[in-house]
Amino acid sequence: MPAPTDVEIHDPLFARYILHAARVKQLATGFDWVEGPVWFGDMNCLLFSEIPSSRMMRWSPETGLSVYRADSHFSNGNTRDRQGRLVTCEHGTRRVTRTEHDGSITVIADSFDGKRLNSPNDVVVARDGGIWFTDPHYGIGSNYEGHAAEAELPLQVYRADPDGFGLTLMIDDMTGPNGLAFSPDESLLYVANTGRMHMEDERGIRVYDMVGGRPMNGRPFHSVDVPASDGIRLDSDGNVWSSAGDGVHCISPEGRLLGKILVPERVSNVCFGGRARHELFITATTSLYRVALNRVGDQRP
Secondary structure, eight states, X not given: OOOOTTEEESSHHHHTTBOTTOOOEEEXXXXXXXXXXXXXXXXXXXEEEETTTXXXXXXXXXXXXXXXXXXXXXEEEEEEOTTXXXXXXXXXXXXXXXXXXXXXXXXXXSEETTEEOOOOOOEEEOTTSOEEEEEOSGGGSSSSXXXXXXXXXXXEEEEEOTTSSOEEEEEOSOSSEEEEEEOTTSSEXXXXXXXXXXXXXXXEXXXXXXXXXXXXXXXXXXXXXXXXXXXXXXXXXXXXXXXXXXXXXXXXXXXXXXXXXXOSSOEEEXXXXXXXXXXXXXXXXXXXXXXXXXXXXXXXX
């Protein structure tokens, strides 16, 4: 059976991931720039950020689209912690927050070494509850996605203790750390770079070995140059699903491009969700998309 027109197969293995009856479907549109999708299976809904409008949106198959948070402080990346609470990167307040079950907000991190964070971008929670996030400068570069300001810190990756009382610098060898994700067994950490580095590994994904709870031996994993990798997620077999300018790229654990899901807009981020975590939700420039796959997402948000 020929591949669907919204799929590009680079390796025969990718054909097994595609459900030929399932198409890329636009669920909502008309946004300015959407990011940070996270699936809430217990509520059967997806939350995502509309950054320039400083709103957080909610989509569910039963009720469709609604506003979840009218003033999200220019939220970007979102995830859930091990207790199911929402963890959010906020450009406007230059902090990482957690929404408690009662709706109150706890500040997880807003400064390091006595200086304000730049604009926390994306976030993932490890099995030990540690909250890992990237801190580039994109939210303070203009007033479009936050408030224009000067960066006070280098562009780095941090780990916050779940109690919010400790912040540790983890990665300082990148010029634009962006999306990040652990391998299913947490032996590897992948970080997308959207800044310029050395010619051989600029605008690609780097991978780090996790040794004693710290990322070590950082090295190029895969180059995504249309125009760059942004948000990334992994499936249960360790394949990396990366946003790109032409859609979503699926990359094997060895760094080999397996195939692409083509989307008519620049993709910002992705996450797995749905009844069996077999649906890939895609935030793109102005729209939210979904495609069902013959894959299951890693069992982390």
